[in-house]
Amino acid sequence: MAVVTFPRKEFEKVIGKIDEKMQERITMFGTPLEFLTDEEVGIEIFPNRPDLYSLQSYLRSFLAFLGKKTGLKKYKAHKPEKNYEVIIDKSVKDVRPYTACAIVKNLKFDDEKIKEVIDIQEKIHSTLGRNRKKIAIGIYPLEKIDLPIKFEARKSQDIKFQPLESQKEMTASQILRQHPTGREYAHLLQGKEKFPIFVDSKGEILSMPPIINSEKTGKITEKTKDIFIECSGSDFEILKKTLNILVTMLAEMGGKIYQMKLRYKKEELTPDLQPEKMKISIEEANKLLGLSLQEKQIKKLLEKMGYNYNSKNNEVEIPAWRTDILHPVDIYEDIAIAYGYENFLPEIPSIATIGEEAKEEKIIRKISEILTGLGLIEINTHHLLTKQDIKKTGLKPKIEVENSKTDYKILRLSLLPSTLRVLSKNIDAEYPQKIFEVGVVFDKDDKQETGIKESKHLAIAITPGNFTELKQIFEYLARMLALEFKIEETEKENFIEGRVGKILLKDKELGFLGEVHPSLLKSWNLKMPLTYLELSLEEIFGSLS
Template sequence: MASVIFDRKDVELLIGQKLKDDEWKEKVPMLGCPIEKITSNEIEVEIFPNRPDMLSAEGFARAISMFLGIRKNIPSYTAKNSELSMSVEDSVRYIRPYVAGAVVKNVKLTSAMIASLMQVQEKLHQTAGRKRKKVAIGVHDFDAIKFPLKYYGAEPSSIKFIPLEGNKEMTLTEILKYHKKGRDYAHILDNAKKYPVIIDKQGVISFPPIINSERTKVKKTTKNLFIDVTGTDEKEVNAVLNIIVTSLADRGCSIEKIKIGNKETPNLMKGEMKVNVNHVNKLLGTNMDKNEINEMLKKMGLMIRADGVSIPCYRSDIMHEIDIIEDVAIAHGYMNFEPEIPDVPGTGKRLEERELDNVLREIMVGCGFQEVINLILTNEDDEFDKMQQPRISACKTLNPVTVECTMLRTNILASLMKTITQNKHNDFPQKIFEVGEVAILDANQETGVLHKTQLGCVMSNISINYKEITSVLDAFMKNLGKRYNLKPKADKSFIDSRCAEIFVEGISCGVIGEIHPQVLNNWRIEMPCAGFWVGVDELK
């Protein structure tokens, strides 16, 4: 998802009408673009990834204008033929195989237009371009280029040019090492032995996806543009080019094709997809005829033609009939659908394994304990070291952005100690419990992990003794109707000889005891604590 800021005056000029603040806030989001902020100068809007065509001010204005019925006709774009050409060598096949290009003539660059062009380029790089990896765009001064062009894989140190905003010639290797853009995007070419370049008769004009040449830089006085788009996905490369050129066409520029191998780009022909009227009505719960549907489609820049629905060249998101049905729904207005509850049979059934969890909570609340809920993510220091437990193998995360979240907890007790630590300033006694999930490695499971539920409780006060916590366990077990017994246990989290293993009907299911003072020191807890944990599955 991309957040884009547009110049409000510029967009309203392109729409052909001024919109009130309320219209921006209430009507425009119903096209599927939430307005984040609106001032008299700026509109901040969220553009969803399926509509990259709305990342440009022109495309955004075009969509709104049709959606609100301000613009009645559906735009049609054409590209003139030209004799210009670009050859593509096989050497790019495994690096960055696809390239497309277009010439844009009669450009009268205003500052709003330059800002818009730069923004759409940047936003397309980030989104559809997957940070330039999938698609990258180069914009050049057409008149500085000496055609024909060649796109090929060059030896990194065999070729030199002055990169954009640079003042000396650099090899491709040097650019990746020393130029800011080179360093930012060098990783995309990590495994390439040759680097992709576009050259004209005088040398490099573009080193995609890194940087253009200073020689073909666009200036305020530039009259004609050349756009190159390269990438790893042919469909996206062409779609991105179409988004750029149709935006410029909306500003009154004319578009010319270039020959690339045996193809021509840009291809501004409309696409087509079959749509069944019955499917539309059945899925939406409506009763529209073909004409009504057509009226809806026109608001979205689509239209019924003889064999199906015609799709504008800048809409690459339409993969299936369902995408067109959605456009009908959006044009109809989500708020104009009457919500209803259908008659789908079902008697309602709880998850049996959760029922005991609630019984346990009930008993603990009855014992005067406050329920707490902790993160399941934790780290080795909290889970093992502070509790004086050995670091056993556990589920570990690969890429945590915070050092607090390196693993999933294997026992619930440490979470409760953390809660006590964080409540030093609150009233005592503190009696807390949690019923929650822990994760145990188990190669027999589909994902290699067994998720288990545990109950843990801790009480803390000026003085606490072993008997007090066993009273709680006793009440707990009696209310479950379970016979249990306790056997002395050596567990470093607890004081020696004040710790026992809990057995229910002969099966070990938990540990009870007074928390070891070293553990309290590790957690910086100042009051004595006692507690127990039991495995909920073992109680069943």
């Protein structure tokens, strides 16, 4: 969840006072207001709208939503001047194949703006950029660079420069091993023989993406007027969009955008601020939203969301910085937002359908009605157990989850450990304790789609318990469900010899009931005798439906 923080003063200068109504408008724009103080406005930006991360671009879109300065905002991208070139060497193909670059001039930076530029880079890196894996952004003062620039990959020993926040020159491997930022992102270049760098025409290394810039050329200051921006990664389309987000934000700060020639095999020009076009259908939009809007109204709503609409060919012009428009439905949602979610009248269509409870759930409900009728209390436990639980019950872990943030990491094979845990937490509660649970247990099974067989089990525990009472409960349950079980003497680890029976339905063993052995009680610190039943319900589901 990305929450951006804007200075309230700047924000109110443009849109007016943030009163209760305005707070509501912010949320209904699809950007929930998270907090509001005298100095700051905190707004949540969903991951599909990285174009709203900066104050300038947020206000651009929000003003239109409020009905001021509607329609597609146009920015001029000047043609490249001589030398405005980036040569992409084929050596980067295996490490970081693409870059999209631009030059922005005439900027006036102050502390606040420098912070904003750094903030938006970080926000994009951590969201859309998937922690720099997909996108890494670099911004450099143009006066320290000699164009044209080359994007190439070199072996570690051939890369030597002074990275940001470092006193000395380092090689690529040194940066990845020793520099804090290097270490943090080293995994992104793991196993690569060569590492990507931007290098200027004098051979000065500007940066090693996606890791770090050079201290000499990679730092903007209040004196910086003109900058060079590059976005590098593996998906050229997304890099171009990211570049557009950045340059239009800088243009809102007063900058002049210049394109660069990207010398791939086939030459490309970036940034490309031409709007994308997508055909929509008025009928489809109305049908999906349950509205009957005229084309004129839809055009107006689209303009409130920063689009242009051409009624001749039903085409929508999409801002070049929107990354989230994959399909006309994405535009239809924006129509709904502009129309106002609060203006839709909720409606239940008068179609007759018949409700139906899942059979299993119905049987489980009946079982718990029968057991609660006998005064038993239902418990509800986790499906994941700790290694300790398994060990204390004398079992072996079989199915484990990866990287659990807690000690709970084993999928349970039986309800016994869960039940014992509950009893051990309740040794001071009133006795007798009669509890039951219906829960899922897991076992490996190659025949299943997931390689795991899940079955619903019933567990009953009575403490202080005697075998007769438990058997009475079980037999009552069986009679009420009209099922004919057989019980045969058996032996079971953790249970007292001669006091365990297996439960059979049509000669198939479904579970057991018996008195728990004192050694197991001891290992769980239980002080009272305990009788326990566990039964798979899967066969019962089958024979009752």
